[in-house]
Amino acid sequence: MNDVQILMPAPMPAAVIAALDARFTLHRLWEQPDADVFLAEHGPHMRGLAANTLAGPVGPALFDRLPVLEIVANFGVGYDNIDAGAAAARGITVTNTPGVLDAEVADLAIGLLLATIRRLPQADRYVRDGKWVDAPFPLSPTLRDRTVGILGLGAIGRQIARRLEGFDVAIAYHQRTPRDDVSYAYHDSPVALAAACDVLIAIVPGGDGTRHLVDGAVLAALGRDGILVNVARGSVVDQPALIDALRDGTILAAGLDVYADEPHVPDDLRAMENVVLLPHLGSASEHTRAAMGRLVVDNLVSWFDRGTALTPVPETA
Structure with a gap:
């Protein structure tokens, strides 16, 4: 050949x-x-x-x-x-x-969720900066008693859900049509899913059909205690709306592995302490x-x- x-x-x-x-x-x-x-x-x-x-x-x-x-x-x-x-x-x-790559991305999604909710990168910097000798690190939010919504229950979404089952959290999902092979609660729109949960993990394909699927209305429905994790594509989230939601306290925090214009990450996101930022690591293992x-x-x-x-x-x- x-x-x-x-x-x-x-x-x-x-x-x-x-x-x-x-x-x-x-x-x-x-x-x-x-x-x-x-x-x-x-x-x-x-x-x-x-x-x-x-x-x-x-x-x-x-x-x-x-x-x-x-x-x-x-x-x-x-x-x-x-x-x-x-x-x-x-x-x-x-x-x-x-x-x-399904398992690798699912592992990364769980790691990013835990890093975001327990503020692990911030705690690491706290130790490295020598601040622990002066005062304990502030208490973090928790995954306990939360409902996790998965936006896109495809192959990777199902792997994420299976891992979440081990954390004893309620799981819900949205996609175009409900699945008959899972028992998770189905919601018929991204807004409805966000309103029913306080963690939202985006894992839908990119493209015109999912552009800005997570917009200001979805973020508002997620609420002040809500956490967004995006391991899908940067285009799935309305990035300016997300920045506003994080700045205004519309949601609590976000963990992001993808961005609208990679590898360029807005200064506003990089300056925020309630965001964990990764350089598109989803499948990035040897x-x-x-x-x-x-x-x-x-x-x-x-x-x-x-x-x-x-x-x-x-x-x-």
């Missing part, structure tokens, strides 16, 4: 690059002195695309320059960086990396990123070996 040409617009883990180099003719677009000149000359020969969020938008503008493109293998379970509808219209298959990379490679190999993708997204399945 070395005569099959694959384009990689932005860097991926070294193991992914090495595996693709061994099976295909891999072109590293970020190493080209002039990407436009390179695409004009070589784009018509690219049959596969290995993409990630660092590559920027993948849609009609790029597809026009890759007229024989057959498959886009995305490094990540979320693929809101890819116009899957436009790909489907052109007969291009899009794949992602579901399953292999084990999980390696598994994601293998699935990217396996999708491309399967496609060009057998004409089938392992994990096509619904729009192009």
